[in-house]
Each structure stands twice: as structure tokens, then as C-alpha cells.
Amino acid sequence: MRLKVLLPTEIFINEEVEKVVAEADNGYFCLLPRHVDFVSALVPGLLIYEQEGREVFLAIDEGILTKCGAEVLVSTRNAARGPDLGKLKETVENKFSSADERKKIAHSAVAKLEINFVRQFIELGESRHG
Numbered sequence: 001m002r003l004k005v006l007l008p009t010e011i012f013i014n015e016e017v018e019k020v021v022a023e024a025d026n027g028y029f030c031l032l033p034r035h036v037d038f039v040s041a042l043v044p045g046l047l048i049y050e051q052e053g054r055e056v057f058l059a060i061d062e063g064i065l066t067k068c069g070a071e072v073l074v075s076t077r078n079a080a081r082g083p084d085l086g087k088l089k090e091t092v093e094n095k096f097s098s099a100d101e102r103k104k105i106a107h108s109a110v111a112k113l114e115i116n117f118v119r120q121f122i123e124l125g126e127s128r129h130g
Helices: 086-130
Strands: 002-005 011-016 019-024 026-033 038-041 045-051 052-061 064-068 069-076 077-081
Touching: 011 045, 011 077, 019 038, 052 086, 077 086
Parallel strands: 002 069
Antiparallel strands: 002 011, 019 026, 019 045, 038 064, 045 052, 052 077, 064 069
8 A cells, every 4th residue: 555644735654555553533443455445534643554564653633544545645734753652752742742832822813813803893883983
């Protein structure tokens, strides 16, 4: 099978694999080359794939997995690969925590814009009736 992991700005992984294990809301599932085609929403966690007899661990954010024929596509916002779970945990904490911080800053900026818009709208209404 060909596994492609797509991030918003790049193709993170594009490799031949023997097996893919991913996690959905109802638990983990395994894909082998002759598995039926389907689509699944993924939860943040581990995606494990087997390549040349060895397991590779990939931490992913929530996303969508699509299997069509011999191709498995995973679309997610963030992903990190590691040779072992210990190093992967450290990578995830560093990479994903900075992304969460940027997300909080963006949400805060949007909230401030919304508050200013509402305030100006109210002031405009008061000036027309006053």
C-alpha cells in the first residue's frame, strides 16, 4: 500500500507500507493491502505503520483517513514522526504545544475583533436614535 500523510503545507509522508493502524472515535483499526475501501475520522493520537518489517510511530492531530484501492491518504493539521515513543512524545510536546499557543492567540485576536465590531455597531445604533 502507499501511505500519504498530507499536512496543510506539505506531503509529510509518501511511502510504501505493509500495514497501517489508526485510531477513530470507536478505537483502533488496522488496514492491510486488501482491506475494503472506506473513510474514517481520526482522533488525535498515534498512527502506526509497518515498513520493511519495522513499526514507525506517527503522532497526528485529528484528521481524515481515506483508503481507496492500494492508497491510504491521511489529511491532518499536525504530524510528527519518531523512531520510538519516548522521542516522539518529546517532539509532540514541543511541536504541538507551540501550535496550540498560536491557536489561542488567533482565537483571542478574533474575539477582540468581534467585541470591537459589536461595540461599534451598538454605538452606531445609539447615535442614530439619540
